[in-house]
Amino acid sequence: MSINQQLIRNFCIIAHIDHGKSTLADRIIEKTGLLTQREMQAQVLDNMDLERERGITIKAQACRIIYKANDGNEYIFNLIDTPGHVDFNYEVSRSLAACDGAILVVDAAQGIEAQTLANVYLALDHDLDVFPVINKIDLPSADPERVIHEIEDVIGLEAQDAPLISAKNGINIEEVLEQIVSKIPAPQGDPEAPLKALIFDSIYDSYKGVIVFCRIKEGTVRKGTAIKMMATGATANVVEVGYFGAGQFIECDELPAGMVGYITASIKNVKDTMVGDTITELNRPAAEPLPGYKKVHPMVYCGLYPADGAKYGDLRDALDKLQLNDASLFYEPETSIALGFGFRCGFLGLLHLEIIQERLEREYNLDLVTTAPGVVYHVNKTDGTQIELTNPSNLPDPSEILSMEEPIVSAEIMVTTDFIGPIMELCQSRRGVYLGMEYIETTRALLKYELPLNEIIYDFFDALKSRSKGYASFDYELKGYVESKLVKLDILINHEEVDALSFIVHADNAYERGRKMCEKLKDEIPRHLFEIPIQAAVGNKIIARETVKAMRKDVLAKCYGGDISRKRKLLEKQKEGKKRMRQIGNVEVPQKAFMSVLKLDEE
Amino acid sequence: MSEKKTLGIYVHIPFCKQKCRYCDFLSFPIANEETKDAYVDALIRNIQEQAAVCADRYIVDTIYIGGGTPSLLSVEQLKKICYAIGNSFQIDPDYEWTLEVNPNSAGDDVKLMMLRKAGINRLSIGAQSTCERQLQTLGRVHSVQDIFLTYEAACKAEFTNINVDLMYGIFGQTVEEFAKSLEDILYIAPQHLSAYQLIIEEGTPFYDLYHSGQAKLPSEEEIAQMEEILFSWTQLAGMHRYEISNFAKPGCESRHNLRYWRLQDYLAIGLGASGFFFGDPGIRSENTKNLMEYLEHPTAGTITQVPIHNEMEEFCFLGLRMLEEGIDCENFRKMFGRRIETVYPPALFERFIQQGLMEKKSAPREAYVLTPRGAEVSNQIMAEFIQ
16 A cells, blocks of 8 residues: 655754744644643653753654645645754754745744744755744734844745744644644655665664664565665665654555655664665665765853762763763763762754753753853874864864864844843854844844854853843854964863863963953852962963962861751861862862852852 | 779750750749759669769769759758769769859859859859840840959859850950950950850751841851950860860860760760760760650660770770870770771871871870861761771
């Protein structure tokens, strides 16, 4: 029983964060009748706890649903949910490549935002047919007319017949379903051709091994097919093929061209099934892979250490397990004088870092110390070689350094005109290079800047939000490396260098950052029996200093017969507190101190 | 027959006119006469029941009646307690018997004389301050004048061993105000002075007051100045600082309190009182804190075993409180059968000695004692002797 390609629609939903992407996905699944309203857990597709809490999609997910359209036909809808954050841009692009069309959701009150534009352009780049939907029309501040004009003027999409909906309240969802049928093209591809299947995600399952999510572009895949990953070269025999029910896997006989589904093949490691790779038949390979495969490289690195040194093994096991599901997570063992044994970890971005950190703490019950996240610098040495620096401690001696380069992104910031001034100031202070500005309408503008990545990984987004009262939105992509005047800033506590606190900074900002770090550390390091100098240094030069004064007094005034047990507990607690601190020379530094320097700009 | 061991007895009287605002001890404001009578009866049963178990092995040489406010009991009630102890235990002729009194209820010289005759030979007067404003802040029920009247009455009643409690670091207290209180007290020349820095304990009105930010404590610098005055003036008055918060004229140290710091045996009588018997393991007892239960079963309470290594730790951290005696090496060896340096690494002592926090004495006895700087930060040092 073959599937009629003409009755398949593969699509995704794109939107700015909080414009209602996941809610609309829920409604579509609900309206097609696969799930009753009672069975629906809010936001079916985001099934990681963390995703639901943060309201973002971390892993791509997919769902197959059946829709009986007004034309009398039953259509197969394959809805692919894409990650919604710039950290996961590559994953987004591969998910889009698995679709033939996209629904653009725009908030009826807020209109177009930076991510709306970034996602639309990404979709158009992948030749998707995009149709707009205006969401949240039930909001008092909704202004669909204005938003329709905005979509037409700014993006150039026909929007006059855009469905006006409320995903939250289920208004006008049928119209969206009909437009999926009428506006998104059916897939193409020859089911008899050599197999070409695009991997857009994979997950690890302890029973089935790796489950590969793919879109069949050409050919057909069946149980028993011998397959080969064209980029990684891994081979396997297909054990099972199927499609995605709501929250479950449904086995079927075959996946022909045009379909979206999954394959299992006793693959042990997600590293063998990289997102973007092409699956082909081992015995009848395709001539060339599908375009667009990239090996993703971590953009942000930091050290992760167990707060309790004895938990090193647990941390390694937890990272092993997380990596089963996350091929973009990188880690290797490293040792810090201050923090002991831990791992240098690479992430796609700061959000990715935070997610991994939170999952380690929550799902694996680990207490972590994180060192300042940094980007990958290129160090050109005098001997003509170049090294990629991910850990500031590994910076070669200055005499061996010819020059250093840092990654630069091109950023687009959408902002209401009232806040252009403050936002430009912010970008300027982050060493931004102004590229230009476009007015979207009279009250809103799109600012374009080139910014060093290391200036935006910490807290740029928060600063942006606070300076624009929450109205600015932001998107960026990596542009390349440029030479820059960079120095390594070291922190000395009681004259001992603390490797875990060293980081690379632009020479012009070294003094300011050093001063702030010393101030912060002064507040975090408890008084000792002696005075403790805290210094920031560049090379041999001290550029900032604070002092933790010696402890004046720590004494229990009264201690008689009835007090002894209680006082003993107090002393035990005091001792216990010390155990949890890190010993640097003869100074005990609380774990908190290492983390607090990550948040220098909060106040 | 082996020689009898010495024993201390602590008797707790949990009644007060009103609870002081810093106090976290077990005490209740007011009690009617019937309750007090019933309580005294329970105390006496408590004394007799304990005596039945251990009186033949011990000779009692210190007794301390504390509270609460023991002076809220009538002379008759107090005498009953005294006689019960005297009749149940063998008392060392050279005993010390302390009664805590509140200047508001200590009574006149006649009452104090009767107590003196009943056997009490040491008074501890809870003065705290000679500044009316601070007495009010603290929630004390007595006036400044009550302090001097009580002291005068005690002298008339021929008490020659008197302690006065003084507090510093009170909300809003200036260095000058503390100096005046100290001067006033040293002027009447008690044999013993307990001077405590106010501790803000959780669950007291002061705790809430402090954490709400409504009241300000003296600064670290002001406290340091108060202590400087305290240490130098007491020295001039012929007192020595034999414990972190206690000053005495030679020979007038509180023998009962020294028991606590030397890990010597003491028996607990009364509501919520704690006792300790050294051994392997040691026994720490705590009587019930429930008044109704106590009135019915004065022996109700909990008993905890103290493993020998915990006793070693306590011997050290309590020993360090005694700024002259310190950790007595010979006593340690006698009590635990091993040299202290085999329990704690010599490097630990050396580190503190090098940091100027500790000294090793060889005479009159071999001991580790805190320096004045070590006493200031004693918790830091004591904590190192735990676990």
